[in-house]
Each structure stands twice: as structure tokens, then as C-alpha cells.
Amino acid sequence: MAIKKFMYLNRRSSFGTVYAIESLEVVLVAAAFDQDVSLAFIDDGVYQIIEGQNTNGIGMKNFSKTFHALGDYEINKLYVSAESLEERGLSADDLMPLVYEDEDDNWVEKSSVKVVSNAEISKIMSKQDVCFSF
């Protein structure tokens, strides 16, 4: 099967709608098929990877933990909109430390998260074969 470049745009916060968890499910499916997957977190989507989420009060599964598994699925291109973070009073320090082990560099642990401008995200999007918006 030919490998395609898939980008998943996450634009909504984690809970309240099913978009965030459904996106993550599809991302894992794509990874299981060895596709080239990248994720972008834009608008309220940046809340999906905020550190320290706790769902006890709402009785839902805290699937934010699953983002930590992405590195093992060789998903290590997570782009976060700098503008969206700033608009919400957030910074890179508020995000979960998501990492992967670089096979080509002696399995050194590296960060999967890159904070980039919206202009850069557009550029990356234009290089994809497929973009999904959630």
C-alpha cells in the first residue's frame, strides 16, 4: 500500500463533543496502517494536549493519556498553533511533554510537539495528500 501524508486538524477542546476522541481514534487507525501522520492543534484544539487534565468530575475517560502513546505509534509530528495558544493565555509550558524515541539517533527521546505559526501550519498542510478537520 502506498504511504500517504495524512494531517489531522484538531480544532475543538477535548470534551463536550466527540470530535477530539474520534480524531485520536482515526489517527491510531492510520498509524496502524503505517501512514505518514501529522497532527495540528488549532483554536480550542490546543486544550486537547494541556498538561494535567482530570475528568473525575465529568465521569468521562481521560483520553489525554493516550497522546503519550503516539510516540510508540511513530506519530511524532504534532504542530501547535502559536497564535491559538497566545489567544488563550497559554504557552508551550502548559502542554504535555509528548516525546518519541528517534530510531535513527540511537533511540534518543525527543519532543514530538512543535509550536509554530498559523502561516507555517498552512505551509505544512499544503504538502499533505489528505487533511481531515475535526
Added chain:
Amino acid sequence: MADILGAKVDEEGFLVELGDWSKEIAEQMAKDDDVSLSEEHWDVINFLREYFEEYQIAPAVRVLTKAIAKRMGKDKGNSKYLYSLFPYGPGKQGCRFAGLPKPTGCI
């Protein structure tokens, strides 16, 4: 809906309520599959349960194999060994015995 020792299972035999899991249920599922659970099976089952606790998903086989290789060594972290323990697939059958949902991306 079918049940195993009183715990509901779906049409593929996976537990509906993850909280219903017990060692006895795992033993019964194995017995129904003509598998007798050895210490080696339990190593993988316990690993799967810990993985789920940490990441809230059942790992894909590829990820499971790699993780087991890292944790228990290459002689165990390979598909041949894992399939010898779980002939219907370490992901599918292993996760079922461990009381986890079917792995995401598993057909």
C-alpha cells in the same frame, strides 16, 4: 448478550464493562479457547493491563511487540513468540483475556 461467569461480553467475546475483569474470567476465556494460561501468558496479560491503565488504549500488535521487547527482552518481544502464546493474535486474544477492548485499528 452472552456472559462469562456473569460478566457481559460482546459478540466477539470482549468484556463490555472493563471493571468486571477478574483472573477467573481470564482463565475461563482461555479455557474456552483451549489455551491454558502459563506464567508467560500472565506476563503479557499483566503488561497489557498496565499499558491500558497508563495510556487508556489497547496497543496495536506492532506497538505491543516493541514495548515487550523493551521491557522483557528481544526473545519475548517478537511476533513468533507472542503468537505462540496467543494463537488468535496477541492483540486480539491477549487483550480479550486481559479484559481490554479490541485494539484500535485491529480488524
